[in-house]
Amino acid sequence: MELEQAKRRFIDSWGALGSQWGINRTMAQIHALLMISPDSLSMEDIMDDLSISRGNASMNLRGLMDWGIVHKEYKPGERKEYFVAEKDLDELAVKIARERSKREIKPALKVLKDVSSIDAAGSSEKKYFTEQTGKLYDFVLKADNMLEKATEYKDNWLAQLVLKIMR
Amino acid sequence: MELEQAKRRFIDSWGALGSQWGINRTMAQIHALLMISPDSLSMEDIMDDLSISRGNASMNLRGLMDWGIVHKEYKPGERKEYFVAEKDLDELAVKIARERSKREIKPALKVLKDVSSIDAAGSSEKKYFTEQTGKLYDFVLKADNMLEKATEYKDNWLAQLVLKIMR
């Protein structure tokens, strides 16, 4: 397999993976492209490589920056903006985990807390509902806390956690 | 907040959450409905409650069964099929984790392995590519293994893991 071919295969599957995870295909592709790029790329470079429009590139780069996993770089003497991906994978994982927690888990927890605390007196239907959503709340909260712990300690988290537990 | 209102809010947000996670809205809503249903529900019950067509209900119930998180139940003397959700949350998490690993992570690993093993001799561009995708492969593999360990031991996994490490 030649480089160009391998590159396409990587970018395509990273893109497909992204869309399965609720990230849009192009955003994931741009991320993939930046991950394998030794140098930072301009918007034009990205548009050309992926054959996408300027508007599309602009919006998705903004999206990646909102996730905190891509940032701008300015080259001295140049007007253009260049983009680089966060390439430390532990750091990348931490940022994604934190952002998903903030954007998705926390709001879900709020809903679960609200709906599980309606007054259950009376019908057994109500009782069942508050019981189930309450359990869900506890579970999601526990999971979110574990994720937080994990990101706190990055790759070394397990060892640190063990130490904490043992003392 | 009244039960009906709380129920709608729960089903809607579970549905929205689903679509952020690459699961379609209706499938997530059916799942939510079954989670708070003390009794098993027929396809008609589900169609009525969510105002969806028979075809839609049928396909999404099949989807949920493929994930292994909903199953059919037959009531004695009745022709109709009834559906129930897996309500043990640890069990639910394990099933989802295993299925995602099988459907998404494993195929991604294959691609990463393939593309990272092209012959890197020559250009430094190639070298960088194989290096980056190789690191990605190692990282995803490590993450997948941890997930597997976690599901093996279900809720008790951490304690078990600690024991293993200490011996």
Added chain:
DNA sequence: TTAAACTTTCAAATATTTCTGAAACTTTAT
């Protein structure tokens, strides 16, 4: 074997998401 009761399938319709491209905006150098 038939027909009633029920489920599945899939082509066409609908809804949702993403993408384009051109206009508006911003920044910088002169």
Added chain:
DNA sequence: ATAAAGTTTCAGAAATATTTGAAAGTTTAA
């Protein structure tokens, strides 16, 4: 202040994904 170089925005177009509904398929009981 101006214009060149660049970026962002957003309405409409295109692409994708989901949903419907009716026909085909299946199962069961008599």
